[in-house]
Amino acid sequence: xxxxxxxxxxxxxxxxxxxxxxxxxxxxxxxxxxxxxxxxxxxxxxxxxxxxxxxxxxxxxxxxxxxxxxxxxxxxxxxxxxxxxxxxxxxxxxxxxxxxxxxxxxxxxxxxxxxxxxxxxxxxxxxxxxxxxxxxxxxxxxxxxxxxxxxxxxxxxxxxxxxxxxxxxxxxxxxxxxxxxxxxxxxxxxxxxxxxxxxxxxxxxxxxxxxxxxxxxxxxxxxxxxxxxxxxxxxxxxxxxxxxxxxxxxxxxxxxxxxxxxxxxxxxxxxxxxxxxxxxxxx
Amino acid sequence: xxxxxxxxxxxxxxxxxxxxxxxxxxxxxxxxxxxxxxxxxxxxxxxxxxxxxxxxxxxxxxxxxxxxxxxxxxxxxxxxxxxxxxxxxxxxxxxxxxxxxxxxxxxxxxxxxxxxxxxxxxxxxxxxxxxxxxxxxxxxxxxxxxxxxxxxxxxxxxxxxxxxxxxxxxxxxxxxxxxxxxxxxxxxxxxxxxxxxxxxxxxxxxxxxxxxxxxxxxxxxxxxxxxxxxxxxxxxxxxxxxxxxxxxxxxxxxxxxxxxxxxxxx
Numbered sequence: 001x002x003x004x005x006x007x008x009x010x011x012x013x014x015x016x017x018x019x020x021x022x023x024x025x026x027x028x029x030x031x032x033x034x035x036x037x038x039x040x041x042x043x044x045x046x047x048x049x050x051x052x053x054x055x056x057x058x059x060x061x062x063x064x065x066x067x068x069x070x071x072x073x074x075x076x077x078x079x080x081x082x083x084x085x086x087x088x089x090x091x092x093x094x095x096x097x098x099x100x101x102x103x104x105x106x107x108x109x110x111x112x113x114x115x116x117x118x119x120x121x122x123x124x125x126x127x128x129x130x131x132x133x134x135x136x137x138x139x140x141x142x143x144x145x146x147x148x149x150x151x152x153x154x155x156x157x158x159x160x161x162x163x164x165x166x167x168x169x170x171x172x173x174x175x176x177x178x179x180x181x182x183x184x185x186x187x188x189x190x191x192x193x194x195x196x197x198x199x200x201x202x203x204x205x206x207x208x209x210x211x212x213x214x215x216x217x218x219x220x221x222x223x224x225x226x227x228x229x230x231x232x233x234x235x236x237x238x239x240x241x242x243x244x245x246x247x248x249x250x251x252x253x254x255x256x257x258x259x260x261x262x263x264x265x266x267x268x269x270x271x272x273x274x275x276x277x278x279x280x281x282x283x
Numbered sequence: 284x285x286x287x288x289x290x291x292x293x294x295x296x297x298x299x300x301x302x303x304x305x306x307x308x309x310x311x312x313x314x315x316x317x318x319x320x321x322x323x324x325x326x327x328x329x330x331x332x333x334x335x336x337x338x339x340x341x342x343x344x345x346x347x348x349x350x351x352x353x354x355x356x357x358x359x360x361x362x363x364x365x366x367x368x369x370x371x372x373x374x375x376x377x378x379x380x381x382x383x384x385x386x387x388x389x390x391x392x393x394x395x396x397x398x399x400x401x402x403x404x405x406x407x408x409x410x411x412x413x414x415x416x417x418x419x420x421x422x423x424x425x426x427x428x429x430x431x432x433x434x435x436x437x438x439x440x441x442x443x444x445x446x447x448x449x450x451x452x453x454x455x456x457x458x459x460x461x462x463x464x465x466x467x468x469x470x471x472x473x474x475x476x477x478x479x480x481x482x483x484x485x486x487x488x489x490x491x492x493x494x495x496x497x498x499x500x501x502x503x504x505x506x507x508x509x510x511x512x513x514x515x516x517x518x519x520x521x522x523x524x525x526x527x528x529x530x531x532x533x534x535x536x537x538x539x540x541x542x543x544x545x546x547x548x549x
Contacts, residue, residue: 170376173348174392188377188379263379265378265380
């Protein structure tokens with residue numbers, strides 16, 4: 001009897017480890033294979049290597065750009081704009097989302113107008129911002145702010161509104177009124193909504209700053225990509241694109257990591273991470 | 284409307300001519316009509332009725348979560364006691380708070396210090412058999428365990444009146460029976476005044492000192508029955524002749540009500 005149990009437990013554990021390894025392998029395998037195919041197609045002449053520079057060529061260019069410091073400069077400039085703009089967007093978006101989620105009057109007054117602005121591509125405001133502030137850091141930071149703010153506002157508001165009625169009522173019943181209801185019930189209850197907004201906002205902020213850097217500055221990853229087009233330097237362009245992808249991924253993972261620290265109660269989706277979480281808890 | 288009076292009075296809870304009118308797709312619906320009754324201190328009162336008869340609405344009005352369209356609710360509590368505590372059907376636990384933090388929420392709002400809060404919470408965790416789950420979040424608990432936390436939160440908050448809205452309605456039959464026993468034991472020990480809403484005749488007879496049958500359309504409290512079984516009670520009383528007779532009598536009253544409401548909605 002116990003033998004059956006031990007055997008079954010061992011099999012399950014083995015299966016779990018296998019699945020975890022398989023998930024990671026698959027995640028790495030797909031881009032590696034894709035780049036291998038690309039490399040082969042370029043070398044055999046199927047792809048025009050002058051436009052689609054080979055992955056090996058891009059890698060060499062990446063190494064050179066890191067060595068002479070160009071890439072680090074552009075990356076640092078973009079990161080600063082991104083973080084300042086996104087932080088502004090997070091503070092204003094979350095504050096507005098909480099206020100509108102909690103107050104029907106504010107919702108009635110502001111929701112329709114904000115909803116109309118939500119649909120406008122934020123990059124459309126860039127010419128106006130350039131007109132107002134001239135070339136410089138301000139319009140770039142503001143476009144990042146605008147690009148990420150709406151998603152965080154909408155998601156935070158939804159987080160407050162979706163908080164279940166009985167939690168809200170239990171708060172009132174057990175004596176939380178006014179700001180204490182806000183602080184002890186509404187705010188913690190809407191953290192899942194706030195964080196899903198930040199995840200979406202992180203992607204949108206990255207998109208916004210790179211697009212704005214195409215035209216409104218000569219420094220930053222966007223400017224790097226844009227210059228490579230005008231100077232016909234595809235390898236530099238691909239280095240820029242890869243770096244933006246890398247920056248976006250790191251940014252997103254940072255927020256996911258933060259979310260796990262701040263919201264330990266949230267049941268996580270199935271996957272290798274969910275299992276690790278469970279095992280740690282039961283030990 | 285909830286008023287507090289400190290003078291000595293026989294009833295801790297008085298419902299006086301309460302009406303409730305809802306708007307359902309622009310049509311006024313008379314959900315509660317001219318409902319009056321009193322609950323004495325330390326009594327366990329059950330409101331029994333089919334779904335939609337207005338019993339939860341009445342409970343929510345007493346809790347202060349909804350206002351009465353007419354009439355009033357008076358609670359006479361000794362000074363320092365707070366508004367009624369409520370145990371919801373789905374627990375109404377805070378997903379972001381651990382078991383310990385959920386149970387001590389009411390105390391925290393009353394300004395009780397951290398150490399004392401923790402001591403009281405741990406005492407209640409032991410009483411409802413959740414030792415070892417102090418730091419667990421509601422999402423990590425079973426339905427029965429969550430309801431035990433909700434009960435402990437209600438009792439621990441120190442409120443004199445407990446309102447319970449089908450607290451065991453969503454549990455499976457075995458867990459439900461077990462929870463009823465636990466509630467009997469807790470009540471026996473603490474003698475809180477309880478208003479308990481249920482649609483289960485057996486539950487009402489097992490737990491209550493008095494049972495009111497409510498009828499719907501518009502909802503009103505129709506008939507009161509005194510439950511004669513001696514305290515402390517155990518679920519064994521359910522097999523007694525007297526219990527069976529009372530159950531059948533209550534079912535006869537409810538049956539007419541269920542049939543007529545089904546015809547009305549058809």
